[in-house]
Amino acid sequence: MSSHRKNIFLGLGIAILLALVPLLTKRNDIINIMVLIFLYICLAQSWNILAGYTGQVSLGHAAFFGLGAITTRILWVGGYPFLMAFTTGGLVAVVFALIVGHPALRLRGIYFAIGTLGLAQILKITVGNILPTVADLPGDYIATYNLIPRYYLFLILAVIMVVVVYLVGHSKLGLGMVAVREDEEAAEASGVNPFRQKMISLAISSFFAGLAGGAFAFYQVSYYHDLPFSPTWTFDALLITFVGGVGTIVGPIIGAFFYAIFREFFARAFPELHVFIFGTLFILVVLLLPGGLVEAVSRIRRLIRAKKTDTGFS
Amino acid sequence: MNLQVSAQSLIFGIFVGGLYGLAAVGLSLVFGVMKMLNVAHGELLMLGGYVTFWFFSLYHIDPFLSLLPSAFVLFLIGMGLYKGLFSPLAKLHEEVKIKNSLLIGFGLSLVFHNLAIRLWTADERSVSVFYSGWGFSLFGLRFPFIRLAGLVLATIVILALQQFLTKTYFGKAIRATTENWESAALMGINIEKTSMVSFALGAALAAMAGTIVSVGYAIHPAMGLEWTLKALIVVVLAGLGNIGGAFVAGVLLGGVESVSALFVGPYMEVVGLVIFLLVLELRPQGLFGKRSE
Amino acid sequence: MLEIERINVSYGDLQVLWDVFFEVKKEEIVALIGPNSAGKTTTLKTVSGLLRPFAGEIRFEGLAMGNMPIHKRVEMGISLVPEGRGLFPGMSTLENLELGAFTAKGRNCKEETLEQVYQLFPILKKRKKQAAGTLSGGEQQMLAIGRGLMSKPKLLLFDEPSWGLSPLLSKVIYEVIGEINHSGVTILLIEQNVRMALQLAKRAYVIENGRIVKHGDGRNMLNDQHIREVYLGTESV
Numbered sequence A: 001m002s003s004h005r006k007n008i009f010l011g012l013g014i015a016i017l018l019a020l021v022p023l024l025t026k027r028n029d030i031i032n033i034m035v036l037i038f039l040y041i042c043l044a045q046s047w048n049i050l051a052g053y054t055g056q057v058s059l060g061h062a063a064f065f066g067l068g069a070i071t072t073r074i075l076w077v078g079g080y081p082f083l084m085a086f087t088t089g090g091l092v093a094v095v096f097a098l099i100v101g102h103p104a105l106r107l108r109g110i111y112f113a114i115g116t117l118g119l120a121q122i123l124k125i126t127v128g129n130i131l132p133t134v135a136d137l138p139g140d141y142i143a144t145y146n147l148i149p150r151y152y153l154f155l156i157l158a159v160i161m162v163v164v165v166y167l168v169g170h171s172k173l174g175l176g177m178v179a180v181r182e183d184e185e186a187a188e189a190s191g192v193n194p195f196r197q198k199m200i201s202l203a204i205s206s207f208f209a210g211l212a213g214g215a216f217a218f219y220q221v222s223y224y225h226d227l228p229f230s231p232t233w234t235f236d237a238l239l240i241t242f243v244g245g246v247g248t249i250v251g252p253i254i255g256a257f258f259y260a261i262f263r264e265f266f267a268r269a270f271p272e273l274h275v276f277i278f279g280t281l282f283i284l285v286v287l288l289l290p291g292g293l294v295e296a297v298s299r300i301r302r303l304i305r306a307k308k309t310d311t312g313f314s
Numbered sequence B: 001m002n003l004q005v006s007a008q009s010l011i012f013g014i015f016v017g018g019l020y021g022l023a024a025v026g027l028s029l030v031f032g033v034m035k036m037l038n039v040a041h042g043e044l045l046m047l048g049g050y051v052t053f054w055f056f057s058l059y060h061i062d063p064f065l066s067l068l069p070s071a072f073v074l075f076l077i078g079m080g081l082y083k084g085l086f087s088p089l090a091k092l093h094e095e096v097k098i099k100n101s102l103l104i105g106f107g108l109s110l111v112f113h114n115l116a117i118r119l120w121t122a123d124e125r126s127v128s129v130f131y132s133g134w135g136f137s138l139f140g141l142r143f144p145f146i147r148l149a150g151l152v153l154a155t156i157v158i159l160a161l162q163q164f165l166t167k168t169y170f171g172k173a174i175r176a177t178t179e180n181w182e183s184a185a186l187m188g189i190n191i192e193k194t195s196m197v198s199f200a201l202g203a204a205l206a207a208m209a210g211t212i213v214s215v216g217y218a219i220h221p222a223m224g225l226e227w228t229l230k231a232l233i234v235v236v237l238a239g240l241g242n243i244g245g246a247f248v249a250g251v252l253l254g255g256v257e258s259v260s261a262l263f264v265g266p267y268m269e270v271v272g273l274v275i276f277l278l279v280l281e282l283r284p285q286g287l288f289g290k291r292s293e
Numbered sequence C: 001m002l003e004i005e006r007i008n009v010s011y012g013d014l015q016v017l018w019d020v021f022f023e024v025k026k027e028e029i030v031a032l033i034g035p036n037s038a039g040k041t042t043t044l045k046t047v048s049g050l051l052r053p054f055a056g057e058i059r060f061e062g063l064a065m066g067n068m069p070i071h072k073r074v075e076m077g078i079s080l081v082p083e084g085r086g087l088f089p090g091m092s093t094l095e096n097l098e099l100g101a102f103t104a105k106g107r108n109c110k111e112e113t114l115e116q117v118y119q120l121f122p123i124l125k126k127r128k129k130q131a132a133g134t135l136s137g138g139e140q141q142m143l144a145i146g147r148g149l150m151s152k153p154k155l156l157l158f159d160e161p162s163w164g165l166s167p168l169l170s171k172v173i174y175e176v177i178g179e180i181n182h183s184g185v186t187i188l189l190i191e192q193n194v195r196m197a198l199q200l201a202k203r204a205y206v207i208e209n210g211r212i213v214k215h216g217d218g219r220n221m222l223n224d225q226h227i228r229e230v231y232l233g234t235e236s237v
């Protein structure tokens, strides 16, 4: 319980500090990087629920992100209040998830992975092409554009996302998900309904991916018309989660932080170099360090502790 | 709908379809032997195309002549990749192995994609030979020489592969490993070596497809995902590991896509993807595959 | 020729063999008998290299097998006719046999061995072109045995060669095993049909719950009270 409490206080403290950032600095570049970090946290964490906790490696995450983005954008630009557009975006993503969930989750392992990849590509080609008109915000929207509310929207979304993953991870539901990940047959034998667990996991995952897309639609002034459905969103989520530490709560946060920083740092001289770096790290993680950076840190800590006790005795 | 137009697009569809088949055969071979789905297959194809492009622009080697050299380069790269990245997975439990190989392939595809942008920029490139415009007409239908040559070459490569797999001892070892690796090992077949050669062969086949693509069509760093998807669709249509079926399914996909382009225009790629999902759902063993058990 | 020195084998966390030991001498037929799940198949798999013991050692012709890969053991002369036959169902009968002769030694005298196998099982010659998966159960077993012979092994391991066969066909198979042995091949045999195995084998080991509990002369074992009660279903006389 006490560690529970400690975690909550720590998280709360960080969230409050982050909420103060816009008051302390007026530099848009810093705010933008922070927005990017929050976006990546949502993207990765929502993927992590499905893949990390429940073991269903989806390559179709971009579909939900895209649906959320495009729904939010259309409604918002169409004159509806933003929050309504935003929530609807998340819901549309969930509805789509519930529709495709049944056939998709019947597929196992790599079949699920390539099936969801195909599904996302279908959406990219169809929806991404049919509705290109909202790629640029209308002039009056641009005139009143203000970065600060976007910052808070992303911050709140990221905080909620992390809290949800934390709560799920520490609940019976989360235990069921992990059981399904470890061994579906065994989970079923011990009374867990694997399909239900996977479906709930997919629903949560797609809802937050949709919201992340909606926030992106609120934030991005203009984009290439099928960008919301670009498979890059899926790939980003995978890289961030694995390099950070798949199936952990801290991993995607650390991963998102470094991914966004690298991206900004190399943006001028070597655009996309962050993907190369993370791609390489990703391969190394899969081969050598399945727990990602989180595991690396805890290993190093253990080493240092061992050293300390060593010198203490000698 | 004009019959002439339909027939013409069907012909072009078959030309492309032969390449889909060639791309898929390599993927299928590797899956069969190692039960690993290499999602970086499209990037290997892309690399093969660029190697040919390099041979052409640096040394003025005719792209069709660099079919084998390019395949050889990718064969070596394939061996390296197998040794460094995929072989360590062999000891893992079946399910984990498949999942991790998918992840590694995925990481590789991103790395190669980026590398290609660095080395050759993100622009589209194509090898333009002096005979690019050659061709002939038959019943009012056009047959461009380079595309026809591409299809013929793809067919020859596949037939050669068939011969290799059915007539040579090593080819039989590959098939035996595909069917039952434990029994294959009990025959004295070195599974590690067979896997390495198969993986390298898969890369070489991808390179040959990439070479042909670089002449008749265009190459660019982002093409990997497209081609991996095409190959995946074909492999799933044919049934995973079914090499002969893959070529037929490739031609079929090319034909269906181009004919449906007449009706749905830019959404033609959706047709292949929808068929892909349907087959995955309803007949996981593929259209031409036999149901096991 | 083959010495098994206290091997311990597990699947993941589940240990199934405890200090299993036995010995097969040159040109002997040795039977390994025991109830279902005793660990017989596991033992043969370990000898052929499909599984590795975490303790203990296997010696073949005096040489410790250690971590020697499977195909190297085949080259040394160990051949396994596995449980369930392990054929390549999509390949033809002839191709299956050819693959049996994959090793350099096997390939050198492939044609000659092939003739010998056809002599033992003439039906295989007739079914040469047929896919192995479409052969009848008996034919499949003959093919599995024939394939095992193709590598010219010194030691042939059989995992339930009479499994799924009629009594008549089992007898034929056993006669063939006898013949193979006469031609100088050492044989280690697992069998459910204990009576038949003990009649054929020179010596036998009994494995129960992953441990060797008894061993002795084949014929003497037939009269052993424990064996009679548990495996032959007859009271002692």
Ligand SMILES: Nc1ncnc2c1ncn2[C@@H]1O[C@H](COP(=O)(O)OP(=O)(O)OP(=O)(O)O)[C@@H](O)[C@H]1O
Binding pocket: C011, C014, C016, C034, C035, C036, C037, C038, C039, C040, C041, C042, C043
């Ligand atoms: N791949 C495996 N994974 C886990 N446990 C296994 C595996 N193979 C066998 N076992 C277990 O090991 C034990 C011994 O199995 P083994 O196949 O060696 O028995 P056996 O003596 O050959 O039995 P049978 O006469 O029924 O063929 C059994 O309890 C079995 O369930």
Ligand SMILES: [Mg+2]
Binding pocket: C040, C041, C042, C083
């Ligand atoms: Mg057995």
